[in-house]
Amino acid sequence: MENIKSETYRKGLALLNQLHGGQAGEQLVNNLQDICPDFVDMTIEWAMQGIMARPGLDLLTREYLLIASCTTLGHTVPQLKAHIDAALKLGATKQQIVEVILQMTFYAGGAAVSNALAYAKEVFQHHNI
Amino acid sequence: MENIKSETYRKGLALLNQLHGGQAGEQLVNNLQDICPDFVDMTIEWAMQGIMARPGLDLLTREYLLIASCTTLGHTVPQLKAHIDAALKLGATKQQIVEVILQMTFYAGGAAVSNALAYAKEVFQHHNI
Amino acid sequence: MENIKSETYRKGLALLNQLHGGQAGEQLVNNLQDICPDFVDMTIEWAMQGIMARPGLDLLTREYLLIASCTTLGHTVPQLKAHIDAALKLGATKQQIVEVILQMTFYAGGAAVSNALAYAKEVFQHHNI
Amino acid sequence: MENIKSETYRKGLALLNQLHGGQAGEQLVNNLQDICPDFVDMTIEWAMQGIMARPGLDLLTREYLLIASCTTLGHTVPQLKAHIDAALKLGATKQQIVEVILQMTFYAGGAAVSNALAYAKEVFQHHNI
Amino acid sequence: MENIKSETYRKGLALLNQLHGGQAGEQLVNNLQDICPDFVDMTIEWAMQGIMARPGLDLLTREYLLIASCTTLGHTVPQLKAHIDAALKLGATKQQIVEVILQMTFYAGGAAVSNALAYAKEVFQHHNI
Amino acid sequence: MENIKSETYRKGLALLNQLHGGQAGEQLVNNLQDICPDFVDMTIEWAMQGIMARPGLDLLTREYLLIASCTTLGHTVPQLKAHIDAALKLGATKQQIVEVILQMTFYAGGAAVSNALAYAKEVFQHHNI
Secondary structure: OOOOOOHHHHHHHHHHHHHHOOOHHHHHHHHHHOOOHHHHHHHHHHHHHHHHOOOOOOHHHHHHHHHHHHHHHOOOHHHHHHHHHHHHHOOOOHHHHHHHHHOOOOOOOHHHHHHHHHHHHHHHHHOOO | OOOOOOHHHHHHHHHHHHHHOOOHHHHHHHHHHOOOHHHHHHHHHHHHHHHHOOOOOOHHHHHHHHHHHHHHHOOOHHHHHHHHHHHHHOOOOHHHHHHHHHOOOOOOOHHHHHHHHHHHHHHHHHOOO | OOOOOOHHHHHHHHHHHHHHOOOHHHHHHHHHHOOOHHHHHHHHHHHHHHHHOOOOOOHHHHHHHHHHHHHHHOOOHHHHHHHHHHHHHOOOOHHHHHHHHHOOOOOOOHHHHHHHHHHHHHHHHHOOO | OOOOOOHHHHHHHHHHHHHHOOOHHHHHHHHHHOOOHHHHHHHHHHHHHHHHOOOOOOHHHHHHHHHHHHHHHOOOHHHHHHHHHHHHHOOOOHHHHHHHHHOOHHHHOHHHHHHHHHHHHHHHHHOOO | OOOOOOHHHHHHHHHHHHHHOOOHHHHHHHHHHOOOHHHHHHHHHHHHHHHHOOOOOOHHHHHHHHHHHHHHHOOOHHHHHHHHHHHHHOOOOHHHHHHHHHOOOOOOOHHHHHHHHHHHHHHHHHOOO | OOOOOOHHHHHHHHHHHHHHOOOHHHHHHHHHHOOOHHHHHHHHHHHHHHHHOOOOOOHHHHHHHHHHHHHHHOOOHHHHHHHHHHHHHOOOOHHHHHHHHHOOOOOOOHHHHHHHHHHHHHHHHHOOO
16 A cells, blocks of 8 residues: 555565465456555455464465355355465365365355366366376 | 164264264254254265265364355354364364454455354353363 | 335235235234335235246245245345245145255255254244144 | 336336446346346336335445445346446446445455456446546 | 265166256266266265155256255356256246246345346257247 | 554544444454454454545445445344444434345345344334434
C-alpha cells in the first residue's frame, strides 16, 4: 500500500514465489495487478506472511489444508490447482495429494471429490507424473 | 448389513472408538442407530475403515483435514467438535488446532473461522485446556 | 400485495395449509408477517402457487426434492423439518424419508446427511413414529 | 403464463431491458425461452418486477447486493458478469465495483474474491475500461 | 480393492452401466481409473450398490434427488449432466426434468436454477429432444 | 502482534467500536481474545482498517454488502446479527434492512432469506423497533 514495500510484504512475496513460483501463482497475481493492486498486496501480506508463514504447522500441512478447503468449496478451481502444485513443490507425492482429496469424500461429498481428482490429474500431467 | 458383522466393520468400529470414544462420536452414532442403522454401518465401514484407515497419511493429518472441511462447510457443527476432540486425543495441541482453523481464513472466510474458533473453545473447555 | 387477495394467493394459501397446516409452516409464516408481509405473499404466491402447484410432478415428489435441497444446503433447518413434516402428511413413510436423506450421502456429504437424519428423528418423534 | 402478458410482466421486461439490455441479460433469457418459458416469466415477473423494482433501495445498491451474493456463491458466473455489467450501465465506476467485490474478502473468502475480480476484469475489458 | 472383485462390486458396476452406460458416466469413471482406482471402486460399491440400489425408492426418484442436490451445490456440473442423462434413460420426459430443476428455485435460488436449466438444455440437445 | 499496537490497529479498533460498540461486536472479539488473540488482531487490522475503512464506498453500503453475504452463506448467524445491528447504528431503517435481505431471494434462495428475516427480527426487537 505504501510505495516502499514493508518487510511483511517482502517476506510474503518471497514465500509466494517459493510456493507458487513459475506458473499458477504468478498468473493469479499478475492477472489482478492492474485491476486491484491492493488485493494483491493483501494476498502477499495477509494470506502469505500473515497466515501461511505462521509457526505451529509446517508449510506442507498448510497446503494440504488449503487443498481440503478448495475441494470442499468446489468452485475455487484455479486455487485448488495452485495449491496442488505448491504441495508437489514442497515434496508431496502424487499419492499423498490423492489421499488428501479422497479424505474429503464423507464431508465435501463424492461429486466434489471426483471433480477435484480430475483437476489434480491435470496438475500431475503438467508435472509429467 | 449382515448379522455377523464383517472384518471391515469390526476394524472400523475399533477405529471409531479410538478416535471418538467417550462422548462426541458415540453420541453421533447412537443418535442414528434406531432411525437408520445402515447409515451407522456406512460410517463405520466406509468413512472409518474405507477412508480414514487408509495408508498414505497419518490419522492426525486426516483429522486436521476434516477440521478444515467442517470449518469451510460452516454448518456441520457436531462433526467439527467431534474432530477437534479426536485431534486432541491423537496428541494435537490446542495451538495446533487453532492454527488449522486459522489457516482457513482466506478460503472459508473470516466469519466461518470466527465461529469455528468459538466452537473449538467449547471443546477445549470440556478438556480443561 | 393488493388488499383484495388474488386468486393465485387464495389457491397458494390453501396449498400452504394443506402441506404445512398445524405447526411448522404456519409458524414460519406468522413469524414473518409483521416484519415483511410481502415476503409471506411471495412465499404463498410464488413458492406455493407458482412452483409447488405446477403440474408435471406430484406433490410428494416435490417435497422429496425440497428435503434433498435442504439436506444439501445444511443450514436451512426449519425448512428441512417443515418439508419432512409435509412429506409425512402426504403419506410418506418414515423409511422413505430416511431413504431420501440417505441418497444425499455421496453429494451433500455424510456429515450433512448425519445432521439431517438427526433433525428427521425430531420430526418423527413429534409424530410419535 | 397467460397469452396476454400482465402489467407486471410488461414492467418487469422493461426493467430487464434497462438493466441487462444488449448482451448478457438477453442471452440468459433467450437461452432458456425454449426449454422453460415459465422460468423466463418468473425471472421477469418475480425477480425483476417483484423484487428488483421495489421501493426502499435504489437500483444500483440492489445490483451491488447481487454482485456480493454472486461473489459469495462462487459458482453463478454468468449472473455475476451480468450484474457487473448492469452496475456499470447504472453509472457505477470500475473502482466502485472492485470495492464491492473486495468487501467480500472476510466473508466469502479471498479465493472467491480473487476469481470474482478476474471475472470483473473480463466485463471491464468488454466495456473498454 | 481385492483382485477378484466382490459381488457388491459386480452388481454396482452393472447398475452404473445401466444408468450411465454410453458416455457421461463411463467418462467420469475412466477419467479417474489411473489416478485413484480406489475412488472408482468406492463409487461402484458405495454410491451405486450401497446407496443407489437400496430398496424403498425407485431409481428414477433417486436420480431426481441427485439432480436436485447437484442443482443446489451449483459447482458439480459433470455430475448434474450425468444424472439428467440417467433420468432420461430411465424414462423421464424433458418436462419432468425441467420441473425437478425448477422446484429448486426457492431453495437453491434462481441463479443456480438458471444455470442448471442451461446445462440440461445441452444434455437434451445431445439426445436430440 | 507487537506489544505497542500499530496505527492501523488503533484506527481499526476505533472503527470496530463505532460499528459494533456495545454488545454484538465486542462479544465476538472478547470471545476469541484468549483462544486466538492474533485472529482478533487480524479482524481489527485487516477486516476493519484494511477493508472496511477503505474509500470508494460508504460504511452503510459496506454493511449492506456484508448482510447480503451473510444471508447467502446462511450459517454465519452471529455475524449476520452484528452487521444488522451496525447498519441500524449507521442510520439504516428497519425497512431498508428488510429490503437488503429480500433482495437475496432469487440468489441465496427463499429459505435463506426466510431465516435471515427471522434473525433480523430478533435484532429489531433488541432495538425496540
